[in-house]
Amino acid sequence: MQRFSFNRTQTASNKTPRRINRNLIFNLIRTKQPISRADLSRVSGLQRSTISLIVEDLIEEGWIVEGAVGHLPRGRRPTFLEINSKRAIIALDIHPAQTTIAVTDLAGKIVTQQVVMVPDGATKALNAIVNAIRKLLAAHEDLSFDGIGISLPGRADVHLQKLIFAPNLNWPVLSLKSKMERATGLRVKMDNVANACALSEVWFGGSDGLHDLVVVNVAEGIGTGIFANGQLLRGESGLAGEFGHVQIAPDGPPCACGSQGCWEVVASNRAAVGYYGELVKSAVPITFEALLKLAQSGDAFAVQAMTKMAENLGRGIRLIAVALAPKEIVVVGDITTVWHQFGSIVEAHMKKNAFTKPPLLRPAYDGNTARLRSAVALVLGDDAMGEK
Amino acid sequence: MQRFSFNRTQTASNKTPRRINRNLIFNLIRTKQPISRADLSRVSGLQRSTISLIVEDLIEEGWIVEGAVGHLPRGRRPTFLEINSKRAIIALDIHPAQTTIAVTDLAGKIVTQQVVMVPDGATKALNAIVNAIRKLLAAHEDLSFDGIGISLPGRADVHLQKLIFAPNLNWPVLSLKSKMERATGLRVKMDNVANACALSEVWFGGSDGLHDLVVVNVAEGIGTGIFANGQLLRGESGLAGEFGHVQIAPDGPPCACGSQGCWEVVASNRAAVGYYGELVKSAVPITFEALLKLAQSGDAFAVQAMTKMAENLGRGIRLIAVALAPKEIVVVGDITTVWHQFGSIVEAHMKKNAFTKPPLLRPAYDGNTARLRSAVALVLGDDAMGEK
DNA sequence: ACACATTTGTACTCCGTGCGAACAAAAGAA
DNA sequence: TTCTTTTGTTCGCACGGAGTACAAATGTGT
Numbered sequence: 001m002q003r004f005s006f007n008r009t010q011t012a013s014n015k016t017p018r019r020i021n022r023n024l025i026f027n028l029i030r031t032k033q034p035i036s037r038a039d040l041s042r043v044s045g046l047q048r049s050t051i052s053l054i055v056e057d058l059i060e061e062g063w064i065v066e067g068a069v070g071h072l073p074r075g076r077r078p079t080f081l082e083i084n085s086k087r088a089i090i091a092l093d094i095h096p097a098q099t100t101i102a103v104t105d106l107a108g109k110i111v112t113q114q115v116v117m118v119p120d121g122a123t124k125a126l127n128a129i130v131n132a133i134r135k136l137l138a139a140h141e142d143l144s145f146d147g148i149g150i151s152l153p154g155r156a157d158v159h160l161q162k163l164i165f166a167p168n169l170n171w172p173v174l175s176l177k178s179k180m181e182r183a184t185g186l187r188v189k190m191d192n193v194a195n196a197c198a199l200s201e202v203w204f205g206g207s208d209g210l211h212d213l214v215v216v217n218v219a220e221g222i223g224t225g226i227f228a229n230g231q232l233l234r235g236e237s238g239l240a241g242e243f244g245h246v247q248i249a250p251d252g253p254p255c256a257c258g259s260q261g262c263w264e265v266v267a268s269n270r271a272a273v274g275y276y277g278e279l280v281k282s283a284v285p286i287t288f289e290a291l292l293k294l295a296q297s298g299d300a301f302a303v304q305a306m307t308k309m310a311e312n313l314g315r316g317i318r319l320i321a322v323a324l325a326p327k328e329i330v331v332v333g334d335i336t337t338v339w340h341q342f343g344s345i346v347e348a349h350m351k352k353n354a355f356t357k358p359p360l361l362r363p364a365y366d367g368n369t370a371r372l373r374s375a376v377a378l379v380l381g382d383d384a385m386g387e388k
Numbered sequence: 389m390q391r392f393s394f395n396r397t398q399t400a401s402n403k404t405p406r407r408i409n410r411n412l413i414f415n416l417i418r419t420k421q422p423i424s425r426a427d428l429s430r431v432s433g434l435q436r437s438t439i440s441l442i443v444e445d446l447i448e449e450g451w452i453v454e455g456a457v458g459h460l461p462r463g464r465r466p467t468f469l470e471i472n473s474k475r476a477i478i479a480l481d482i483h484p485a486q487t488t489i490a491v492t493d494l495a496g497k498i499v500t501q502q503v504v505m506v507p508d509g510a511t512k513a514l515n516a517i518v519n520a521i522r523k524l525l526a527a528h529e530d531l532s533f534d535g536i537g538i539s540l541p542g543r544a545d546v547h548l549q550k551l552i553f554a555p556n557l558n559w560p561v562l563s564l565k566s567k568m569e570r571a572t573g574l575r576v577k578m579d580n581v582a583n584a585c586a587l588s589e590v591w592f593g594g595s596d597g598l599h600d601l602v603v604v605n606v607a608e609g610i611g612t613g614i615f616a617n618g619q620l621l622r623g624e625s626g627l628a629g630e631f632g633h634v635q636i637a638p639d640g641p642p643c644a645c646g647s648q649g650c651w652e653v654v655a656s657n658r659a660a661v662g663y664y665g666e667l668v669k670s671a672v673p674i675t676f677e678a679l680l681k682l683a684q685s686g687d688a689f690a691v692q693a694m695t696k697m698a699e700n701l702g703r704g705i706r707l708i709a710v711a712l713a714p715k716e717i718v719v720v721g722d723i724t725t726v727w728h729q730f731g732s733i734v735e736a737h738m739k740k741n742a743f744t745k746p747p748l749l750r751p752a753y754d755g756n757t758a759r760l761r762s763a764v765a766l767v768l769g770d771d772a773m774g775e776k
Numbered sequence: 777a778c779a780c781a782t783t784t785g786t787a788c789t790c791c792g793t794g795c796g797a798a799c800a801a802a803a804g805a806a
Numbered sequence: 807t808t809c810t811t812t813t814g815t816t817c818g819c820a821c822g823g824a825g826t827a828c829a830a831a832t833g834t835g836t
Binding site: 010011012013014016017018020021024044045046211212228229231233235236237238239240241242243245246247249250257258259260315318319322323324325326327352353354355356357359 | 398399400401402404405406408409412432433434599600616617619621623624625626627628629630631633634635637638645646647648703706707710711712713714715740741742743744745747
Binding site for chain 3: 011012013014015016017036037038048049051052053072073074075076077078079
């Protein structure tokens with residue numbers, strides 16, 4: 001007779017410490033390579049003997065390799081350890097019209113990178129991407145690939161890895177993962193652009209992975225990735241972070257989501273293009289890239305439109321700052337190219353009436369590489385090193 | 389579980405699994421008592437032998453005791469294990485005018501409870517509370533106390549345990565912790581009301597502690613506690629969750645925080661009292677409790693005021709739902725006593741134009757006990773049982 | 777040239793921990 | 807009485823980290 005259901009809770013076995021320490025050491029090597037065993041011991045606090053055993057395992061399994069020999073003023077020379085550069089990951093940065101495909105090593109270094117124009121139509125688009133991946137795989141037969149990481153404009157259920165909400169993509173992303181896994185034989189992991197960038201910041205941003213940060217991805221819409229307590233905040237079925245559909249202007253224009261005055265309606269790239277269109281009274285909308293060029297060259301209407309966008313962006317970011325009080329808020333998107341012009345406007349509106357210390361606000365160093373490098377975090381993040 | 393994520397726990401030693409399993413077993417006993425060793429084994433998945441050793445430790449250290457002997461259709465009778473009812477915690481629920489002091493056991497059962505009217509003035513207030521605690525300690529000499537847990541209207545820095553932001557309290561809470569520790573000799577932990585209620589929900593709500601939930605505390609102001617990824621989200625220096633100061637009405641009335649149209653200005657108890665005052669054009673404001681009574685008795689103006697408050701409450705909750713997509717949103721505060729009347733209004737505004745499945749919205753089962761029971765979570769929560 | 781200091785990386789012992797099997801204990805059923 | 811079932815304990819085993827000792831490697835001082 002069972003009086004209690006089998007809710008197996010998270011237990012630890014005598015192998016648990018090794019799993020934890022192994023991950024710790026691998027991460028240290030990944031971020032601080034090249035590094036010697038002795039330095040690993042000093043940084044981690046684990047004994048040199050323990051480090052040696054863990055490193056032996058990691059080498060045997062091909063995650064890392066011994067590299068050059070260092071030089072010290074006295075004593076035996078240290079052997080540097082490095083990420084095995086023969087292990088690689090396919091990184092996909094999917095946009096509505098084009099997709100960037102890259103090969104990166106496990107430390108996030110981009111080996112090659114190419115842009116594929118994606119044709120209209122579901123099957124064609126997928127085929128174009130898969131073919132490009134196949135060519136890359138064939139061209140890098142010396143590498144062994146651990147998986148495919150995809151950053152895309154939409155929300156994905158983390159567990160099912162199904163795309164739930166992707167208004168800007170009109171091809172069948174729901175089955176993207178399974179189709180691509182069948183076609184390439186590689187494990188596929190995908191996540192929202194903003195989440196991907198947040199992971200990149202934490203994995204490669206040199207932070208200690210402890211502090212909270214929010215990534216705001218400004219594109220056709222606005223998406224946010226929330227990193228808190230050492231993890232991405234995903235919410236029920238992966239829908240957390242939709243700050244883009246928070247109401248900023250109660251009487252604002254309608255949004256595709258069914259509401260009106262959503263943040264992304266008044267602060268996205270599309271919004272800025274709309275503002276400009278109203279000012280010049282032109283029926284033909286220009287691209288956001290063109291608008292940025294105009295604003296950079298000092299065009300009065302373009303500056304006016306971008307200023308309005310920046311103000312609204314700041315208002316929404318203020319909301320995030322108040323609600324979540326992260327240490328840092330990072331902005332990703334094309335607007336970062338004109339940050340020197342409009343960043344201060346965004347920041348001023350974020351800080352307006354702030355009653356506590358506002359978070360650091362900064363543009364991402366390089367959104368493109370951030371999105372690509374997130375593939376490593378996505379692929380290695382969950383259960384990459386498998387149960388052995 | 390993330391394999392390569394950055395872990396808060398630095399390194400693991402060979403003692404780590406025991407620490408993890410010990411906490412697990414203690415929590416199972418705490419929530420499912422009375423329970424036998426064999427059942428603990430089935431529920432946790434750990435071997436009976438392992439359970440026996442851990443239980444031996446817990447008994448030796450006085451956390452639990454062996455209780456009655458069970459009865460089964462066949463076989464040896466199980467010995468039930470229970471929380472040691474001689475271990476207790478002082479729970480403080482501080483409000484501006486009055487403070488509730490309670491003694492609870494480690495399972496959150498309230499042993500005694502009393503309300504202390506707090507006089508005006510810094511020293512007097514603290515003395516009144518400390519004296520009441522001293523009397524309680526003296527009256528329960530058979531119990532051994534593990535600490536004091538305080539739930540209060542304000543934000544506290546978790547690490548320093550200093551009160552940062554408590555507009556409604558006008559006595560020197562900054563040194564509350566250290567003074568009280570000196571006066572009682574007990575360890576003091578404190579946290580914001582909303583955080584405390586969120587902890588209570590997770591510790592005593594029967595959930596598995598995995599799902600995300602947000603607690604909205606509606607009182608003179610509005611505070612929120614965010615539980616996500618198995619932890620409270622605290623943000624930089626503990627200021628996360630100030631959704632109360634998110635701007636809901638851009639042209640709304642000014643707020644004490646310096647901004648205007650903040651959620652708490654339009655949806656708190658104080659707001660409802662204001663709405664009622666406008667309607668009846670009375671210069672003398674009534675208390676919120678009186679307003680609730682009027683609304684319950686069907687007073688048209690009171691119902692109108694409460695309806696406006698409920699609508700605005702729903703608007704803000706919608707924002708939380710969109711931004712964080714928690715599984716559940718729990719409302720705490722006096723308004724829950726009239727939830728049957730106005731809950732549907734709140735819910736309707738939360739669901740307005742929802743483009744995804746909205747979270748469950750419900751009033752807390754009993755906010756008073758929730759706040760008191762949170763003391764257990766606060767005192768035992770961090771590393772109380774950990775390092776010996 | 778040679779002893780010594782210094783540093784790295786490995787070998788080995790010790791202890792803590794969970795696992796699994798065996799076993800004792802307890803109680804009802806045949 | 808004997809068998810069955812269930813609980814709780816004991817014991818041997820393997821794994822893993824800590825700590826110490828030691829070999830290896832390299833520069834410095836005499």
